[in-house]
Amino acid sequence: MRLPLWLIFGSLCTGCPSAEVLSKPLDASIAEESTDEGEPDPVPVEDSGESGEDTAPEEPDVPDSGEPPDSVDTGSTDTGEDGGTDTGESAPEYDVSTLRGAAESSGRIVGVALNTGAMFSDAEYLDILVSEFGGFTPENATKWGPLQPAEGAWDFGTVDEMAALASREDLRMKGHTLVWHNQKPSWLDSETDATTLNGLMDDHFRETLGHLTTDVPDWDVVNEAFEWDGSMRASMFRTILGPDYIADAFRQANLYAPEARLFYNDFSIEGINAKSNAVAGMVEAFKRDDVPIDGVGLQMHLSHGYGPSRADLKANMERLGDLGVVVHISEMDVQIRHLLGSDDERLLAQAMTYYEVTSACVETMACEQISFWGFTDRYSWVDTFFGEDDPLLYDEDLVAKPARNAVRAALLGEPMEGCEDSRVDNGGFEDGTETWEAMGASLSIVDEPVHGGEHAAYVTDRTEAWQGPRQSVIDKIATGMKYEGRAWVRLAEGAPAEAKLTLHWNDDLGDRWWQFATVEATSDGWVELAGTIDLSVLSVVGTLTEARVYVEGPGAGRSMYVDDISVHPVCPTPPTVVVR
Ligand SMILES: [Ca+2]
Numbered sequence: 001m002r003l004p005l006w007l008i009f010g011s012l013c014t015g016c017p018s019a020e021v022l023s024k025p026l027d028a029s030i031a032e033e034s035t036d037e038g039e040p041d042p043v044p045v046e047d048s049g050e051s052g053e054d055t056a057p058e059e060p061d062v063p064d065s066g067e068p069p070d071s072v073d074t075g076s077t078d079t080g081e082d083g084g085t086d087t088g089e090s091a092p093e094y095d096v097s098t099l100r101g102a103a104e105s106s107g108r109i110v111g112v113a114l115n116t117g118a119m120f121s122d123a124e125y126l127d128i129l130v131s132e133f134g135g136f137t138p139e140n141a142t143k144w145g146p147l148q149p150a151e152g153a154w155d156f157g158t159v160d161e162m163a164a165l166a167s168r169e170d171l172r173m174k175g176h177t178l179v180w181h182n183q184k185p186s187w188l189d190s191e192t193d194a195t196t197l198n199g200l201m202d203d204h205f206r207e208t209l210g211h212l213t214t215d216v217p218d219w220d221v222v223n224e225a226f227e228w229d230g231s232m233r234a235s236m237f238r239t240i241l242g243p244d245y246i247a248d249a250f251r252q253a254n255l256y257a258p259e260a261r262l263f264y265n266d267f268s269i270e271g272i273n274a275k276s277n278a279v280a281g282m283v284e285a286f287k288r289d290d291v292p293i294d295g296v297g298l299q300m301h302l303s304h305g306y307g308p309s310r311a312d313l314k315a316n317m318e319r320l321g322d323l324g325v326v327v328h329i330s331e332m333d334v335q336i337r338h339l340l341g342s343d344d345e346r347l348l349a350q351a352m353t354y355y356e357v358t359s360a361c362v363e364t365m366a367c368e369q370i371s372f373w374g375f376t377d378r379y380s381w382v383d384t385f386f387g388e389d390d391p392l393l394y395d396e397d398l399v400a401k402p403a404r405n406a407v408r409a410a411l412l413g414e415p416m417e418g419c420e421d422s423r424v425d426n427g428g429f430e431d432g433t434e435t436w437e438a439m440g441a442s443l444s445i446v447d448e449p450v451h452g453g454e455h456a457a458y459v460t461d462r463t464e465a466w467q468g469p470r471q472s473v474i475d476k477i478a479t480g481m482k483y484e485g486r487a488w489v490r491l492a493e494g495a496p497a498e499a500k501l502t503l504h505w506n507d508d509l510g511d512r513w514w515q516f517a518t519v520e521a522t523s524d525g526w527v528e529l530a531g532t533i534d535l536s537v538l539s540v541v542g543t544l545t546e547a548r549v550y551v552e553g554p555g556a557g558r559s560m561y562v563d564d565i566s567v568h569p570v571c572p573t574p575p576t577v578v579v580r
């Protein structure tokens, strides 16, 4: 229940980059801090299990990966042709109980990062992966370092196994990534000569793309080449080869894999900002200059409460689509360790972020694929790099979380679950005064007047305006959530007076109150109190020790009736699914 320091600083800094800036230094800033380690691999699980050299497993009896099946090539989707629909009568039946089927029902792919260690050691993991997902991206195995650990020596053992898996299970495999400033082989680091580096890139592209050919129909060619302000990252490639290295890499990749679709991939280009403007500008220039680019991957490493809005995501994906490329959400995960409150509610908050992003995808013609950077909290780079977290769709016991069900619901255009129940119990006082207290006043139950049901609360012996029915919600709410609070009030007698619906909580700043609804109550009839509690991630500082909802009324001596108090989470609007 402690707020991380970076969040506190974030809250104080008006000019700070928010959202993803704080949340997502994934491949990027982390690695920057350890630049000279040959492999600042951000994905610990794989490495801890088996480090680069020994990843090549025994050869099980899998099909020869040199013989790619048709299914790997095309899967169920066609390439970014806007407007293409394939839901005619001949459309296959989709098992929409799985994420894969739910995605395929609108012509999309749902993918996942495939963890090398887990692939070879965790059968339960692999069972879920092949039933839930329609594609995968090797988490590390197709990066330059793991593929070519020594100059001129390629190790395709692991990726051949992966290609065989893709073939066997009809999964679309996406290579990641040919050029990146991280996880490149350490022997490359000392290179300073442009001609030599060009030659080494050419070798790597030729061997890698030539070996995998149609096993891997999609490739991230260049990863993370831009900075926040839209300038180019001063990687060794940019520094040695000059600004045209990205276009050259796409041309080279196209030379050796003319059938493959080629992607640019980056983080914090999800919404419209200086960095995504630079990427859009690059795509536009590539299209103009006939540089072969087919798609853009938005990594989407998010921290709940800091991500771009659904409308912002859509606008960005649509403009990329208008430039003639498909869009993949390529590495999504959602950190929640900074959320305070009930664990169930924290997982619901996370599910909402997954739901919003998935909704943005299915509402956008250009969005073809949504992939997650792993699917189970058992294996995630987030915990090691940021601290214990639960960023993915399944928990550590491989049980589906609300996030998984939210993704499925959004893929199908269905409402998300979990927002139906009020976070206060017995809000209609049908079970007497159970769960309620009156903060020093007297609380009793009447059957006349009532607003709903058969009973209402009657508050008497009031000596303070704030005395009214109160209930703790500390076990039921969390930061990062938005709630709609409602209550009905009626004065027992006398002139009209204000009534309020209030949230009280205690954190490191002490006792804090938020009167989120106010109304003029009368003795003539019931009036409604209604308001929104936007319990953003910055609302609470430090440790949350109390949280209570209560109704305030007129001054001392005056009595009031209260009924139908509710606090409901506000759920995202279901998407209108655009079929590709
Ligand atoms: Ca965890």
Ligand SMILES: [Ca+2]
Pocket: 427, 428, 429, 430, 450, 451, 452, 453, 454, 455, 456, 563, 564
């Ligand atoms: Ca009632």
